[in-house]
Amino acid sequence: MDRVLRQPGEHPDRTMELTRRMFLHKSLLAGAAAGVASAGWFPWLNTLDLAFGAEAFKFVWVSDSHLYPKTLNTRFVDKVTRAMKEVQAMSPPADFLIYGGDLAQLGDPVELDLGAEILKEVTIKKVFIPGEHDWYLDMGMKWEKLFGNSSWTFDHKGVRFIGLDTVSRGPDYWTAKKMTPKERMGHMATLDGSVAGSWAGVGRDQLLWLSTTLSNWPKNRPVVIFSHNPLYEYYPPWNFWVRDWREVHEVLKPFTNVTNIHGHTHQVLYNEIGKMRSIGMLATSWTWPYAPEGVPTLTKCKVRVDPGDPFDGVGWSKLTVSAAEKLENDYVMWRKDILGETPWDSGCADNANQILSPRLADREWPYYGAYK
Amino acid sequence: MKRLRKMRTILGASLCLLLVVASGQNPAFAHKAKHTPEQLKAFEQAFLEQVKVGDLLFHGDGDTQKRLDVTLSNTGMACAMCHPFASDTHPYTFPKFQEQVSKFATLRDMINWCIEKAAEGEKIEDDSEAMKALETYIYWSTRGSKLEPGTH
Numbered sequence: 001m002d003r004v005l006r007q008p009g010e011h012p013d014r015t016m017e018l019t020r021r022m023f024l025h026k027s028l029l030a031g032a033a034a035g036v037a038s039a040g041w042f043p044w045l046n047t048l049d050l051a052f053g054a055e056a057f058k059f060v061w062v063s064d065s066h067l068y069p070k071t072l073n074t075r076f077v078d079k080v081t082r083a084m085k086e087v088q089a090m091s092p093p094a095d096f097l098i099y100g101g102d103l104a105q106l107g108d109p110v111e112l113d114l115g116a117e118i119l120k121e122v123t124i125k126k127v128f129i130p131g132e133h134d135w136y137l138d139m140g141m142k143w144e145k146l147f148g149n150s151s152w153t154f155d156h157k158g159v160r161f162i163g164l165d166t167v168s169r170g171p172d173y174w175t176a177k178k179m180t181p182k183e184r185m186g187h188m189a190t191l192d193g194s195v196a197g198s199w200a201g202v203g204r205d206q207l208l209w210l211s212t213t214l215s216n217w218p219k220n221r222p223v224v225i226f227s228h229n230p231l232y233e234y235y236p237p238w239n240f241w242v243r244d245w246r247e248v249h250e251v252l253k254p255f256t257n258v259t260n261i262h263g264h265t266h267q268v269l270y271n272e273i274g275k276m277r278s279i280g281m282l283a284t285s286w287t288w289p290y291a292p293e294g295v296p297t298l299t300k301c302k303v304r305v306d307p308g309d310p311f312d313g314v315g316w317s318k319l320t321v322s323a324a325e326k327l328e329n330d331y332v333m334w335r336k337d338i339l340g341e342t343p344w345d346s347g348c349a350d351n352a353n354q355i356l357s358p359r360l361a362d363r364e365w366p367y368y369g370a371y372k
Numbered sequence: 373m374k375r376l377r378k379m380r381t382i383l384g385a386s387l388c389l390l391l392v393v394a395s396g397q398n399p400a401f402a403h404k405a406k407h408t409p410e411q412l413k414a415f416e417q418a419f420l421e422q423v424k425v426g427d428l429l430f431h432g433d434g435d436t437q438k439r440l441d442v443t444l445s446n447t448g449m450a451c452a453m454c455h456p457f458a459s460d461t462h463p464y465t466f467p468k469f470q471e472q473v474s475k476f477a478t479l480r481d482m483i484n485w486c487i488e489k490a491a492e493g494e495k496i497e498d499d500s501e502a503m504k505a506l507e508t509y510i511y512w513s514t515r516g517s518k519l520e521p522g523t524h
Contacts, residue, residue, distance in 0.1 A: 073447040105448070190431060192456035238456055286453065289460035307454055308472055308489040344524060353464065355516035356457035360420065361427040 057157055060087050061317040063100030063228070063263035064283030066133060067118075069110045075310050076105075077118065079284040083316045084121035086332070093124050094318070095156065099147075100263035100281060101131025101167065101228035107185045109142050116146050127152065131228045131264065132167040132199065136188040137181050140168055151206060153213050159222045162213065165206065166229040166242050170199030191238050191288070194362045198236060198243045200229040207244070211251045222257045230262045230280060232273050235291035237358060240265050252276055266314075267347075268331060268338065271296035279329055287313035290347050292354040301348035302333075303340045311335050419508065426509025429502060430458065442502045445491035451506075454490065458513035465523045479507060 065080040087097060099119065104111035112134065119126060128147035135143060140150065150165035173196050174184040187195040202210070217223065225231070231248050234240040242248065252258050253274060260278040266288040269280025278296075287305045295301070305313030315333040331338050340346025407415075428436040432450025437443060444451070455461050463479050470477035473485055480498050483506055487493040496502050 068448045073449070075447060190452065192452055286449075288454070288456065292459065306472070307486065350460055350462070353517050353520060354459055354462070354514060356459055357513045357515065358457065359427055359431075359513075361424055361431070 056320075058090070058092075058094040058318065058320045060090075060094045060097050061100055061226075061261060061263075061281050061319065062087065062097060062284060063281055063316075064102045064131065064266055064285055065115060066102055066105040066283070066285040067111045067115050068105050069108065070114065076285045077114070079311065079314060080115070081118055081121070082334075083284050083332075084118055087124075087316070088122050090318075096125040096127060097122055098161075098163070098226050098261075099126065099128045100226060100261075101129050102133040102263065102283075102285075103131070104134050106182075106189055107134055107137030107142070109138075112142050112146055127154075127161075127163060127226075129163045129226055129228055130165060130167050132170070132188045133185075135167050136170075137185040151209065159224055160214070160217050162210070162223065162225045164202060164210070164225055164227040164231075166200050166202060166227045166231075169201045169203035169206070171197060173197055173199075192359060194237075194358055196239075198239060198241075200239050200241060201243045202248055203244070207247050207251060210248070214251070214255065217255075219254050220256050222259070223252070223255055225252075225258065225260045227260060227262045229264045230269070230271070230278055231260045231276070232271055232278060232296075233294070234265070234269075234271075234296070235294045238291060240291065240294075249274055249276065261317075261319075268299065268302040269296060270299050272298055281317050282313070282315045282331055282333060284314055284316060286310075290351055292351050292356050295348055295351070299348070300339050301346045302338050303345050304347050304350060306335075309335060419512075422505050422508040423512045425501075426505035426507070426512075429506055430455075430509050437502075440500070440502045440505075442494070442496050442500070444487050444493040444496075444502075446494075447492050449491045451486065451491070454486075458510045461510050461514065462517075462524075463507075463510045463514055464517045464519045465521060468522045468524065479510070483507070483510075 062080065062083050065076055067076050067080065070077060087094065097119075103115035103119075130140060130143050130147075130150050134140070144150065150168055151163055153160065153162045155161070170188075173187075177195075179187075187193050188199065214223065227242070229242045230240060231242055231245050233245060236243075256275050258276040260276060261281065262278060263281050263283065265280045266283035266286065267280050267290060268282070269278070271278045271280075280299075287302075290301060302313065312335040313333065315331060318330045318332055320328045320330070340349070343349040425436060425440075429440070429442075429444060430451040432445065432448075432452070452458075461479075461482075466479040466482065467476060469475070470482060470485075472489070473481055475481075477485075480503055483503065484495045488495050
């Protein structure tokens with residue numbers, strides 16, 4: 001589908017460069033032997049022209065921590081805690097942190113409170129957008145109480161930042177089926193479940209708000225949109241996409257410098273549609289395999305991940321707006337090289353021979369109910 | 373001469389049949405019978421029942437684990453969290469040398485490796501109902517992929 005939309009002459013500002021640089025990451029953890037035991041490689045930077053006369057600044061993206069209560073599992077707690085320590089140790093500090101959704105695994109208030117407590121480690125400004133895992137137990141009540149409105153905008157040093165809520169406008173699939181809140185949440189938490197249908201969307205009201213919000217913004221000034229789900233069609237069977245993404249693009253079409261930064265897919269992704277570019281971020285919890293079809297052709301895939309190593313294939317992102325008015329995205333992955341150098345090392349190569357089938361269990365009522 | 377050879381053949385075949393019947397063994401004529409549509413439906417149903425059980429196990433269903441007396445995870449993780457639609461399980465590449473276990477491994481070896489290492493669950497028996505159901509779901513969900521044993 002993106003091939004249809006990627007018309008000749010329509011592309012993001014070509015001042016953007018994709019570069020491949022290798023440099024040693026010195027651990028940000030206080031007390032760690034710099035560049036030795038905890039060192040990793042950051043071999044890829046997305047460098048793109050972001051701002052006009054902007055001051056240099058940094059911001060960070062962390063998302064998809066999928067916290068369970070500590071009594072059940074601390075592996076995800078350990079990782080988001082590590083990310084927070086690293087963010088807090090940044091010197092000079094980042095201007096703000098965007099948490100990109102899916103802080104909780106099953107929307108449990110215990111999980112959300114735990115996440116809020118861990119995030120307190122970071123004292124810089126924090127902004128939040130929700131993920132579906134945060135939302136569908138109580139339809140966002142607890143999340144909004146902790147983190148405020150699910151969509152918002154602010155201007156920072158020449159850039160307009162917009163937080164978009166792509167999760168709360170899911171069609172009501174639960175009332176007719178008389179599902180309990182836990183059942184509803186359980187189905188939203190199943191990536192390959194089909195009971196919830198195509199739940200990711202922006203919705204008419206938010207599209208209107210987006211349009212109004214941008215009406216006073218010059219068309220050539222940078223806009224950065226944070227969304228949990230990617231704003232393009234990527235493998236609907238796993239609900240990676242936002243079902244009204246075409247309408248989102250219609251609203252953004254007049255703007256020449258739009259960057260979408262998204263979570264949800266737990267993958268390294270890069271895409272361009274029209275004048276907008278999208279960057280997919282790592283999760284701190286676990287990594288998902290690339291879908292059998294629809295991986296954007298511009299993506300340089302990350303390496304295959306060792307599932308026995310909980311720190312492999314996961315991490316966060318450090319984004320720097322440099323004095324040269326470029327934005328650099330460093331994938332802070334805690335293990336190995338981040339990109340596959342050869343087909344057999346690439347996570348995309350695993351797609352080559354996969355022909356996958358949607359679940360049977362969802363189609364037959366007596367069998368539905370995984371994640372009770 | 374020709375007649376004598378023919379008589380010997382008939383005598384030999386009769387003797388064999390007599391021995392098989394006398395030993396009480398089924399002469400395996402069942403495979404020669406044509407399958408009825410009802411039989412084929414029953415075979416398919418038996419297969420799909422296993423797919424459904426495997427699907428539920430793969431997606432972490434507690435009731436099914438309890439019924440089969442298995443604990444596939446102690447962390448709340450489920451197989452499908454890393455392998456939606458059983459993606460990246462690559463059953464068609466087994467058996468092969470598997471780096472994680474440092475040996476030539478079957479799909480069942482790898483299922484147990486994932487249960488123990490990635491999900492922190494309890495290893496299941498190779499011939500258990502749970503193993504057969506998991507294997508059935510994984511094969512079913514990736515059917516159509518090209519069989520390439522020994523590859524990665």
